[in-house]
Amino acid sequence: MRHHLLLRNIRPLGGDAVDMLCEGTRIAVIGANLAAPEGCAVEEGHGALLLPGLIEGHCHLDKALWGMPWWVNENPPHREARIANEKKLRRPLGKEPYRDARALAEAELANGTTRLRTHVDIDEECRLSHVEALLRLRADMADRLEIQLVAFPQSGIVRTPGAEGWLDEAMRMGCDVVGGIDPSVIDRDPVRHLDAVFRLAERHGKPVDIHLHEPHELGAFSLELMAERTRALGLQGRVTVSHGFCLGDVPAARGDQLLAMLAESGIAICTSAPAGSNVPPLERAAALGVTVFAGNDNIRDTWMPFGHPDMLERAMFVAMKNNLRSDRGLELAFGTVGAQAAKGAGFSDYGLAPGARADLVLVEAETLGHAVVERPVRRLVVAQGRVVARDGRLTA
Numbered sequence: 198m199r200h201h202l203l204l205r206n207i208r209p210l211g212g213d214a215v216d217m218l219c220e221g222t223r224i225a226v227i228g229a230n231l232a233a234p235e236g237c238a239v240e241e242g243h244g245a246l247l248l249p250g251l252i253e254g255h256c257h258l259d260k261a262l263w264g265m266p267w268w269v270n271e272n273p274p275h276r277e278a279r280i281a282n283e284k285k286l287r288r289p290l291g292k293e294p295y296r297d298a299r300a301l302a303e304a305e306l307a308n309g310t311t312r313l314r315t316h317v318d319i320d321e322e323c324r325l326s327h328v329e330a331l332l333r334l335r336a337d338m339a340d341r342l343e344i345q346l347v348a349f350p351q352s353g354i355v356r357t358p359g360a361e362g363w364l365d366e367a368m369r370m371g372c373d374v375v376g377g378i379d380p381s382v383i384d385r386d387p388v389r390h391l392d393a394v395f396r397l398a399e400r401h402g403k404p405v406d407i408h409l410h411e412p413h414e415l416g417a418f419s420l421e422l423m424a425e426r427t428r429a430l431g432l433q434g435r436v437t438v439s440h441g442f443c444l445g446d447v448p449a450a451r452g453d454q455l456l457a458m459l460a461e462s463g464i465a466i467c468t469s470a471p472a473g474s475n476v477p478p479l480e481r482a483a484a485l486g487v488t489v490f491a492g493n494d495n496i497r498d499t500w501m502p503f504g505h506p507d508m509l510e511r512a513m514f515v516a517m518k519n520n521l522r523s524d525r526g527l528e529l530a531f532g533t534v535g536a537q538a539a540k541g542a543g544f545s546d547y548g549l550a551p552g553a554r555a556d557l558v559l560v561e562a563e564t565l566g567h568a569v570v571e572r573p574v575r576r577l578v579v580a581q582g583r584v585v586a587r588d589g590r591l592t593a
Contacts, residue, residue, distance in 0.1 A: 199220055199221040200221065200238070200582060200583065201218065201219065201220055201233075201234050201236065201237035201238065202218075202219040202237065202238045202239075202240065202555070202579065202582055202583070202584070203216060203217070203218050203219075203231060203233045203234075203237050203238070203239045203240070204216065204217045204218075204219075204240050204242055204247070204557070204559070204579075205231075205239060205240070205241050205242055206241060206242045206243060206244055207242035207244075207245060207246075207247040207559060208242075208244060208245070208246050208247060209227070209247045209549045210246075210247070210248070210549065210565055211246055211562075211563070211564045211565050214242075214244055215227055215228060215229060216228060216229065216230065216231040217231075217247070217549075217557075218231050218233075218234075218237075219555040219557075219579070219582045220582070221555075221582055222554055222555055222581040222582045223546075223551075223552060223553065223554060223555055223582065224549065224550065224551050224552065224553050224554075224555050225551060226551060227549075227550075227551060238584070240559075240577060240584070242559060245559045245560060245561055245562075245576060246559070246560050246561070246562045246563070246564070246565070246567075246568055247549065247557060247558070247559055248309070248535070248557070248558040248559075248560065248565075248568065249535055249536075249547060249548055249549050249553070249556060249557065249558070250309060250310070250311030250312060250547075250554075250556025250557060250558060250578075250579075250580065251308070251309045251310045251311065251508035251509065251534050251535070251558060252310065252311075252312045252313070252490070252508065252534055252535065252538035252539055252542065252544060252547075253305055253310045253312070253313040253314065253315075253492055253493060253506075253508055253534075254314055254467045254490040254491055254492035254533075254534070254538045254541065254542055255314060255316070255406075255439050255467045255469060255491075255492025255493070255494055256301070256305075256313065256314070256315050256316070256492055256493050256494065256495075256496060256506075257315060257316050257318075257349075257494070257495055257496075257498065257500075258297070258298035258301050258302055258313075258315040258317075258331060258334070259294040259297065259298050259315070259317055259318055259327045259330065259331060260283065260297075260318070260495065260498040260499065260500065261297045261298065261300065261301040261496055261497060261498050262290070262297065262497050262498050262499070263297065263300045263301040263304060263496060263497050263506070264297075264300040264301075264304075265290070265291075265297070268290065268499070270499070270502045272499065272500065276379075276382075276383075276410065277383070279499070279500055280351055280352055282499060283351075283498075283499045283500065284320065284322045284323075284352075286499050287322070287323070290499075293330075294323075294326065294327045294330035294331065295330040295331070295333060295334055298315070298330065298331055298334050299334055299337075299338075301496060301497075301506055302334065302338060302342060302344070303591060304506040305342070305506040305508075306338075306341060306342050306578065306580070306585060306586060306591065307575070307578065307586045307589055307590055307591050308506055308507045308508070308509075308575055308578075308589065309508065309509070309558035309560075309575045309578050309586075310342070310506070310508055311341075311342060311343065311556035311578070311580045311581075312342070312343040312344075312345075312538075312539070312542075312544045312547075312556070313342060313343070313344050313345070314344075314345040314347060314374070314406070314492065314542050315331065315344060315345070315346060315347065316347040316349035316376055316406070316408075317331050317346050317347065317348060317349055317367075317372070318349055318351045319348055319349060319350055319351070319360065319363045319364060319367055320350070320351055320352040320357060320360070321352065321357055321358070321359065321360075324359075324363055325363055325366060325367060325370070328346070328348065328367045328370060328372060329370070331344070331346055332346065332370060332371055332372075340580075340581060340583075341580045341581070341583075341585050342580065343544065345373040345374060345542065345543075345544075346371070346372045346373050346374070347372065347373070347374040347375075347376040347406050348364050348367035348368060348372040348374070348375055348376050349376035349378070349408075350364060350376060350377065350378060351378065352383070353378065353383040353384040353390070354377070354384060354389075354390050354393045354394070355384040355385075355386045355389045355390055355393070356383070356384055356385070361393050361397070364376075364393075364397055365397060365400070365401075368397060368400075368401040368403060369401075372403075373403065373404075374403055374404050374405065374406045375394055375397045375398045375401070375403055375404070375405050375406075376394075376405075376406055376407065376408070377390060377391065377393075377394040377405070377406075377407035377408065378407065378408040378409075379408060379409060379410055379411050379419075380407075380419055380422070381411055381415055381418070381419055382410070382411050382415070387418070387419055387422055388422070391407075391419075391422050391423060391426055392426075394407065395426045395427075395430060395432075398430070398432065398435075399430055404432070404435035404436065404437070404543060405427075405432065405435065405436045405437065406436075406437040406439055406467070407423065407436075407437070407438055407439065408439045408440060409438050409439065409440055409441050409442070409443070410440055410442055410474075411442075411443060412442055412443055412446050413443055413446045413447060414443075414447065415443070416441070416442060416443025416444075416446070417443050417447060417451070417455055419443075420438065420441070420443065420444075420455055420458070420459070421455075421458070423436065423438065423462075423464065424458050424459065424461075424462040424464060427462045427463065427464055428461075428462050432463075433462060433463030433464075434463040435463075435543070436462070436463070436464045436465070437464070437465045437466070437467050437541060437542070438459070438464055438465070438466050438467070439466075439467040439468075439492075440467070440468065440469065440474075440476075440494075441466050441468070441476075441477045442474045442475055442476065443455075444456065444466070444475075444476075444477035444478070444482075445474070445475025445476045445477055445478065446475050449481075452478065452481070453481065453485065456477075456481060456482050456485045456487050457485055459482075459487050460485050460486035460487045464487075465487070465488040465489070465490065465540075465541035466482060466487060466488070466489045466490075466541075467489075467490050467491065467492055467541065467542075468489060468490075468491055468492075468515065468533070469491065469492055469493060469494035469511070469514075470491065470511070470514045470515045470517070470518035470519070471494070471518075472518075476518055476519070477489060478519065479515065479519040479521070479529060479530070479533070480519065480521070480526070480529065483529060488537055488540050488541045489533055489537060489541070490533045490534070490537045490538035490540075490541040490542065491508070491511050491512065491515050491533035491534050491538065492511070493505075493506065493508075493511050507572060508534040509531075509534070509560075509568060509569055509572040510572050511533075511534060512527075512530045512531050512533060512534045512569045513530070513569050513570060513572060515530040515533050516529075516530035516569060524564060524565075524566040527565065527566030527569045527570065528565050528566060530569060531565050531566075531568070531569050535547075536548065554581060555579055555581060555582040556579065556580055556581065557577070557578070557579040558575055558577070558578055558579075559575070559576045559577035559578075560573045560574075560575060560576060561573045561574075561576060574588055574589045575588070575589055576588060
């Protein structure tokens with residue numbers, strides 16, 4: 198028998214107060230004074246704001262130190278040194294990918310994240326062990342949190358013997374997305390790197406998500422190569438560029454040219470809105486038809502002492518980084534962890550309409566913009582039609 202859940206007196210996205218009936222894993226009916234079916238669980242909303250389940254568009258669950266003792270961070274300043282530093286510290290820190298990833302995933306869920314994309318390290322040291330751990334986590338949490346796994350060559354493909362074969366095997370094992378990283382800076386061979394990434398995507402029929410930290414015209418060159426391959430293989434709508442700092446580095450006219458190219462190629466951008474880097478301009482990207490969504494990136498790991506598994510907080514950072522001060526701007530920022538994230542990452546049946554998956558978050562806020570700025574404790578989190586968290590804590 199399917200379970201039922203009735204939410205009374207809630208305001209979807211800040212609209213008028215209504216009731217919402219969920220049947221099984223789906224939203225069934227929205228209206229006034231709905232009757233509760235026999236045996237239906239009922240939750241009183243008291244006029245609280247209802248949000249769709251939040252989406253984490255880019256994180257690294259397997260890197261996390263969340264819940265572990267504080268680590269005194271003496272991180273080197275450059276990316277390649279940080280890559281080596283992380284590999285060196287895995288054993289001394291007692292890293293266990295399944296345990297560490299689960300701790301962070303559960304913290305995300307308690308804060309209203311019901312769908313999540315994580316990149317999973319594949320390199321000469323861990324090979325496929327992290328993939329195995331996170332495939333198990335994905336299965337164990339599937340009834341509460343939908344997890345996408347990106348097979349991620351953190352140390353490069355061309356310069357890491359065996360990397361392309363491990364990526365290929367990771368896709369056969371069940372990873373959802375083919376990853377890549379800085380084809381010019383890390384591998385120093387953008388053509389071979391991108392050929393490998395897109396070859397794997399075509400072979401396995403999977404989407405692509407490439408970390409691109411490369412600055413200025415170097416990053417622009419990599420973007421142009423990605424767009425060429427995306428169009429040639431008919432992968433429009435299935436490619437993401439994570440970070441894309443170069444789009445905030447180049448002059449505005451050049452940035453518009455690149456954004457128009459991404460829109461034509463159906464390439465989305467995932468931003469973490471970091472404090473220390475230029476970022477793709479959100480309003481301009483939206484005006485030119487580019488899907489932009491958001492992720493935390495690193496949360497409390499050897500790369501970054503900062504970060505919190507709260508996508509309302511990340512939406513606030515997106516708004517601050519883009520100097521969005523109006524309520525309309527705050528709503529645009531919320532979209533990067535809401536509908537735009539669902540579109541960019543390919544999470545289906547998203548939203549607050551009948552037929553959508555019943556992933557819901559209830560908060561004390563007057564408007565959507567208020568929720569982004571205030572980041573209130575999540576009073577209730579519903580995943581696939583069942584209550585999974587109350588007042589910021591997972592239920593039993």
